[in-house]
Amino acid sequence: MSSFSDADLILPPDGRQSPAALAIQRGVRRHFASLGAVTLCELTLASWRRADVMALLPDGRLTIVEVKSSLADFRADGKWHEYRDWCDSFSFAVAPDFPLEVLPEDAGLIIADAFGAEMLRAAPAHPLAAARRKAVTLRFARAAAGRLHRLADPDGAAGLLD
Amino acid sequence: MSSFSDADLILPPDGRQSPAALAIQRGVRRHFASLGAVTLCELTLASWRRADVMALLPDGRLTIVEVKSSLADFRADGKWHEYRDWCDSFSFAVAPDFPLEVLPEDAGLIIADAFGAEMLRAAPAHPLAAARRKAVTLRFARAAAGRLHRLADPDGAAGLLD
Numbered sequence: 001m002s003s004f005s006d007a008d009l010i011l012p013p014d015g016r017q018s019p020a021a022l023a024i025q026r027g028v029r030r031h032f033a034s035l036g037a038v039t040l041c042e043l044t045l046a047s048w049r050r051a052d053v054m055a056l057l058p059d060g061r062l063t064i065v066e067v068k069s070s071l072a073d074f075r076a077d078g079k080w081h082e083y084r085d086w087c088d089s090f091s092f093a094v095a096p097d098f099p100l101e102v103l104p105e106d107a108g109l110i111i112a113d114a115f116g117a118e119m120l121r122a123a124p125a126h127p128l129a130a131a132r133r134k135a136v137t138l139r140f141a142r143a144a145a146g147r148l149h150r151l152a153d154p155d156g157a158a159g160l161l162d
Numbered sequence: 163m164s165s166f167s168d169a170d171l172i173l174p175p176d177g178r179q180s181p182a183a184l185a186i187q188r189g190v191r192r193h194f195a196s197l198g199a200v201t202l203c204e205l206t207l208a209s210w211r212r213a214d215v216m217a218l219l220p221d222g223r224l225t226i227v228e229v230k231s232s233l234a235d236f237r238a239d240g241k242w243h244e245y246r247d248w249c250d251s252f253s254f255a256v257a258p259d260f261p262l263e264v265l266p267e268d269a270g271l272i273i274a275d276a277f278g279a280e281m282l283r284a285a286p287a288h289p290l291a292a293a294r295r296k297a298v299t300l301r302f303a304r305a306a307a308g309r310l311h312r313l314a315d316p317d318g319a320a321g322l323l324d
Contacts, residue, residue: 011310011313011314013314026315026318029311029314029315029318029319030315030318030319033311033318033319033321033322034321036321036322038303038304038307038308038311038322039307039311040307040310056300056303056304056307058304060296060300134222134296137299137300137303138218138222138299140303140307141200141218141299141302141303141306142200142218142220144303144306144307144309144310145200145201145202145218145302145306146200147306147310148173148202148306148309148310149191149195149200149201151173151313152173152175152191153188153191153192156188156191156192156195157191157192157195159195159196159198160195160198160200
């Protein structure tokens with residue numbers, strides 16, 4: 001069932017993000033991992049929007065981080081407020097050279113590169129109702145385990161969509 | 163960040179199971195995938211016992227499947243009742259040539275090979291209290307996403323234990 005050793009196994013990016021966005025994403029995930037939080041990228045929500053990074057904190061709270069690799073990328077997103085409906089807090093993550101003054105002050109702010117990240121402004125909390133948090137957590141768990149299963153047995157798990 | 167293409171990426175087994183157990187596990191996971199359920203193998207519970215297969219059903223119910231690759235393997239496990247504390251239902255999964263008469267009738271029974279599985283006896287339901295189900299679901303989500311993160315960035319996610 002395997003043609004290579006564990007040591008060679010590095011999950012490649014899925015090809016949907018630019019190198020700049022991938023570097024920010026990687027640093028953001030490292031930041032959350034250092035807090036004991038797990039993260040999932042490109043999680044499709046019930047609204048069919050896709051969260052760049054969804055973090056599940058040790059206490060069960062959910063936070064969404066939208067990665068903006070350029071000013072144009074930020075300006076093209078007029079609907080970021082909608083992410084609040086699916087998380088307990090929301091932040092933007094940008095590279096160190098991003099013009100920070102354009103970013104809304106009512107969202108968290110993370111500065112990231114490929115090696116780590118720093119939270120420059122804490123994300124305001126807007127706790128989800130318990131039923132919604134339960135539904136998003138279930139979606140998170142299903143996406144994560146489904147992806148692992150598809151990696152282990154692509155034919156057997158093909159029916160498990162995110 | 164990648165040295166091979168997606169097409170080559172098959173997650174190898176982690177080396178803790180025998181080939182016979184792996185075949186059963188693979189078929190069991192396929193069975194649950196066909197029901198729209200995601201599964202995770204070798205999930206360590208809060209009791210420090212490890213579930214061979216934990217399935218998360220689309221409605222959020224959790225079921226544990228213990229794989230018994232031989233009669234000796236079954237007889238060595240005197241504590242399977244304890245798994246009930248961490249799931250809404252419990253089953254054994256065995257190969258087609260296993261002596262079924264030794265298996266307890268108050269547990270579910272799945273016959274599996276590497277290509278699929280059949281539920282021979284439905285697992286009796288013993289619903290978890292909501293708080294416990296929430297905790298186990300969180301553990302499931304953390305283990306799945308942590309494993310994915312370690313695959314994508316072994317150094318960055320090293321601190322995320324199951």
